[in-house]
Amino acid sequence: MINLIFLGPPGSGKGTQASIIARKHNLMHLATGDIFRDEIQHGTKLGKEAEKYLKRGELVPDHLTIEALKSRLEIVPSSGRNGFVLDGFPRTDNQARELDNLLNQMHLTLTAVFFIDVSEDEIIQRLSGRRICKSCGFVYHLVYNPPKVDEICDLCGNKLIQREDDKPDVIKRRLQVYHEQTKPLVVYYAEKGLLHFVNGSGSIEEVEQRIEKVLEFIQEGS
Numbered sequence: 001m002i003n004l005i006f007l008g009p010p011g012s013g014k015g016t017q018a019s020i021i022a023r024k025h026n027l028m029h030l031a032t033g034d035i036f037r038d039e040i041q042h043g044t045k046l047g048k049e050a051e052k053y054l055k056r057g058e059l060v061p062d063h064l065t066i067e068a069l070k071s072r073l074e075i076v077p078s079s080g081r082n083g084f085v086l087d088g089f090p091r092t093d094n095q096a097r098e099l100d101n102l103l104n105q106m107h108l109t110l111t112a113v114f115f116i117d118v119s120e121d122e123i124i125q126r127l128s129g130r131r132i133c134k135s136c137g138f139v140y141h142l143v144y145n146p147p148k149v150d151e152i153c154d155l156c157g158n159k160l161i162q163r164e165d166d167k168p169d170v171i172k173r174r175l176q177v178y179h180e181q182t183k184p185l186v187v188y189y190a191e192k193g194l195l196h197f198v199n200g201s202g203s204i205e206e207v208e209q210r211i212e213k214v215l216e217f218i219q220e221g222s
């Protein structure tokens with residue numbers, strides 16, 4: 001099994017990379033941000049609660065986030081997938097510890113944690129040009145990864161939108177929250193010997209190749 005975590009600031013491209021790696025290796029892609037956006041779109045109880053936090057660029061409280069993740073993670077062993085990719089989870093120390101407990105209970109172990117490293121200037125540029133498919137969640141960028149037809153998703157033909165939280169004020173708050181609460185997880189996973197730094201600048205293909213190289217290296221050694 002290959003069980004991965006993608007860590008990194010908002011806009012580092014971790015979602016894009018997580019979805020590519022998941023497809024290539026037949027892993028279940030679990031993105032808590034996508035889960036919340038989906039719940040919001042469907043107007044569920046969780047969606048209504050989570051929306052208040054997403055709008056402001058704040059983190060959804062741990063108990064809600066962990067519950068949402070847990071119910072999906074539990075499906076992995078019987079899903080026919082070769083493992084999972086966590087994208088946007090964990091984001092707090094408490095979430096990381098809860099994840100360890102969950103994986104222990106499920107007799108699963110983490111294969112690697114990728115930290116996708118990108119400068120703050122580049123992050124702001126990326127987030128402000130980001131567009132997502134309202135329907136399938138696929139991510140585009142107006143300059144670096146535009147759709148073939150303006151404003152339309154290549155994969156499913158639905159309309160692209162800008163996320164509310166990709167507007168400048170909310171971007172600022174998300175970056176602040178990231179530095180305070182999520183960045184310290186780098187130390188948490190480094191101490192476990194699981195952390196791999198990946199330079200996140202360059203094209204999507206270049207970053208993907210860097211990740212694949214590390215994965216090959218890990219698999220050769222196991």
Ligand code: AMP
Nearest residue numbers: 032033053054058059060065088089091
């Ligand atoms: P993302 O799509 O990963 O940038 O996440 C978008 C928003 O969803 C974040 O700004 C948070 O409000 C919420 N969110 C996503 N993942 C988590 C998490 N692990 N813990 C708390 N809130 C989260």
